[in-house]
Structures are given as C-alpha cells and as structure tokens.
Amino acid sequence: MRLQDVYALQVPSLVKGRFQRVTNGKPIDIYLPAVSVPLSGDDCFLVGKVAYEQEDYYHSVQWLEESVRLFRGTGREWSPENEGTLEDALDHLAFSHFKTGNISSALSLSQELLHHDPMNGRVLQNVEKYEKLLVTSPAKSVRGSGLKRPTSTYLRTRDTYERLCQTQGSQPMHFENPRLFCDYFTNGNPGLLLLPVRREVLSLQPYVVLYHNFINDAEAEDIKGLAHTGLRRSVVATGVKQETAEYRISKSAWLNGSAQSTVGKLDQKISRLTGLNVKHPYGEYLQVVNYGIGGHYEPHFDHATSPSSPVYKLKTGNRVATFMIYLSSVEAGGSTAFIYANFSVPVVEKAAIFWWNLHRNGQGDVDTLHAGCPVLIGDKWVANKWIHEYGQEFQHRCSLNPEE
Numbered sequence: 001m002r003l004q005d006v007y008a009l010q011v012p013s014l015v016k017g018r019f020q021r022v023t024n025g026k027p028i029d030i031y032l033p034a035v036s037v038p039l040s041g042d043d044c045f046l047v048g049k050v051a052y053e054q055e056d057y058y059h060s061v062q063w064l065e066e067s068v069r070l071f072r073g074t075g076r077e078w079s080p081e082n083e084g085t086l087e088d089a090l091d092h093l094a095f096s097h098f099k100t101g102n103i104s105s106a107l108s109l110s111q112e113l114l115h116h117d118p119m120n121g122r123v124l125q126n127v128e129k130y131e132k133l134l135v136t137s138p139a140k141s142v143r144g145s146g147l148k149r150p151t152s153t154y155l156r157t158r159d160t161y162e163r164l165c166q167t168q169g170s171q172p173m174h175f176e177n178p179r180l181f182c183d184y185f186t187n188g189n190p191g192l193l194l195l196p197v198r199r200e201v202l203s204l205q206p207y208v209v210l211y212h213n214f215i216n217d218a219e220a221e222d223i224k225g226l227a228h229t230g231l232r233r234s235v236v237a238t239g240v241k242q243e244t245a246e247y248r249i250s251k252s253a254w255l256n257g258s259a260q261s262t263v264g265k266l267d268q269k270i271s272r273l274t275g276l277n278v279k280h281p282y283g284e285y286l287q288v289v290n291y292g293i294g295g296h297y298e299p300h301f302d303h304a305t306s307p308s309s310p311v312y313k314l315k316t317g318n319r320v321a322t323f324m325i326y327l328s329s330v331e332a333g334g335s336t337a338f339i340y341a342n343f344s345v346p347v348v349e350k351a352a353i354f355w356w357n358l359h360r361n362g363q364g365d366v367d368t369l370h371a372g373c374p375v376l377i378g379d380k381w382v383a384n385k386w387i388h389e390y391g392q393e394f395q396h397r398c399s400l401n402p403e404e
C-alpha cells in the first residue's frame, strides 16, 4: 500500500503484475518486470484485509474490489491455499463501502452475499439497514468525490517527497545551475593523486556531492557479509530513547573494524576524500542498512535537533556531516530525496554521497531534510558514516556567519 501511494501505482495494473501510473489519462509503465506475475483473488483479499483491519477503507475498497472480481471469475472453486473466499471478500468489501459512504454498493454486495449464504442473520440485518438508509437519505447513498487517501501518515512534505521519489533521481541540470560541475577530485591528498575520484557536485546549498566508484565489488560484498548476522530492525531517536518507527523500515548493523579490515580501509578512504577525522568517537561506527521491498526512511535530519538526542552520547558534538555509500544497486525505487533542496539521487551502485548537516556556526541546516524512498523492486544496501563536530577543528573552519 505504501508503494501504491508513493509511486501512484494503479491497483488493477498491480493485479496484472504490471507497475503502472496514470498520466494524462493513460496508463504508463514505470518499470517493466522480466516476467509479470499476476495476483490471485486471495492475494488481493490478504492486502485488502490488512487495510480493513487498520480501518483504512480507502485501500481496502480498492484491493477487495479486485479480490471480489477475481473470486467471482474463478467459478467459486476453493483452493486449500486460500485464506479467503468470495463470501469473505464480499462481506469485507460491503462494509468498506458502507464506511466510505457508498451505501448502494454496500447494499448490492450484501445482496450478492445473501445469495450464497441466505441464512446469515448479520448480513440480513445489514441489508435492511442499508435499504432504510437509501430511503431516508438517498443523497448520501453514493459517494460524492470518490475515495480520499487517509491522512494518518500525513507529512507536510508528502507531495514533494512523492514527486521526488517518483522521478527516481531528478537533479538540477548544468544549464539550470551553471555552478554545478563534475571533476576528478584529489582533495589535495597525495594518496589520491594517481587515482582521483570522479566527483559530481549535486547541490551547492546544501553542499551535496556524489563520489563515483568509491567502493569496489569485493569491499561492498565484504561489508554486507560482515553486517549480516548483526542486522536488526532499525531504530530512530525519539527524545532520549531509540525506538522502531513506521517512518523508518529497514534493518541495520553497526560495524567496528580494525585498521587492517575493509571497514578500517574505508575509514581511511573517507578521511582522505573529506579531509575529516572519522576515527571513533569523532566518527560513529559504520552503520550498514538493508531495505527490502517497501523499506523506506521518510524525511528526516541526520543531525540532532534536540539537546537530549542520543547523538550527543559520544560527547563529540552534533553530526556535522554524512557520508553514505551505496553498497548495492536497486531495480526500482529507493532514491535518496532532498525535500527542501528539491532534488533526488538515484541509487548509484558503489558511489558515495556526502553532505554537511550543519552550518559553519554549528546550527542544523534545515535544507538537508532528506529521505530514502521506498524500494519498489530489489534489495537496497547502504552504509552510513556520521562525522561529528569535534575532531574537525583544524579541518573544517567555524564561522559566526549564519549564511555559511
């Protein structure tokens, strides 16, 4: 349902195993799978029932409509793998219609259900109730403006977030901002002289850059392998505590490697490239994150926005910068979206993205609000290195100017 909403996917298309969005009245494929796997009436029933149980009738109506249509079409043969039946689907769909104000559909579906189960007292009562309602307030019997999306997951930035996710990478072009550029970058470090890094400046305010081919295949595999047994459901900071949250769905593990290990070598590479001190506790341990289908991280800041945040536990100040490595590719979805800065970065396997979270005066830069879009198809892996304020006194100049 999250994927349906964020990518504006059409349920009837999903049921056919296709990923389509309606643009100018025409369905367009946003991703072409190698094989299209259609969904069964029972598959749709299961999704619809989850929505129904959450009293989310916007989604339950759409999924149960497909379920009823498919169950009707299968000649009512029952398969032992099925959880639901045509009767179940009719029952749940009728009630969902009733709850969304579509009484006439609730009535006709209940009548269809009675046809299969004529002695069902509850449905008989409902039919009576719906008939009465239709007589007493016929105007309310059909839903006026169609189904409305629930606002329970309301985000102030939802529309921008979804637009940036849907484009799966939308960056300003050089002609839109001639100050953006690509180059071979050494950061003046002799260690990078013979093999400079391909740098792509994505944004100047906030400063966001992509370093291509930061990691090689063997290193990426090593990091994923090391993280594997330590992966647990990711948490977020809520006040002083760390808790799981619907707005961050992924698994993560912290890696603390010796200087000789791949983790240690990556630390050195990050240090050479950024010129920053990333040794613990000036840099946090490497956080490896894995997102499955539907996994996401809704708009957030990486830096602490309250003095009680667990970010300060290291006693090395706030998170001045983020260095995030894309350890895998992803088939569809999963871009990193910068909401206020209005651009998104597609997952570029082996590349790393870097940005400053704080202004030079130490205050959080609100323009860094960012998100990990839901993974539509694939398995997304990233690794985060968060760099703190302390330990950088001689590498990153402070300033009282709030503009810097």
Ligand SMILES: O=C(O)CCC(=O)C(=O)O
Binding pocket: 289, 297, 302, 334, 335, 336, 337, 370, 371, 372, 373, 382, 384
């Ligand atoms: O997965 C992404 O693209 C972003 C992840 C992120 O922002 C985070 O882990 O803090």
Ligand SMILES: [Fe+2]
Binding pocket: 300, 301, 302, 370
């Ligand atoms: Fe983040």
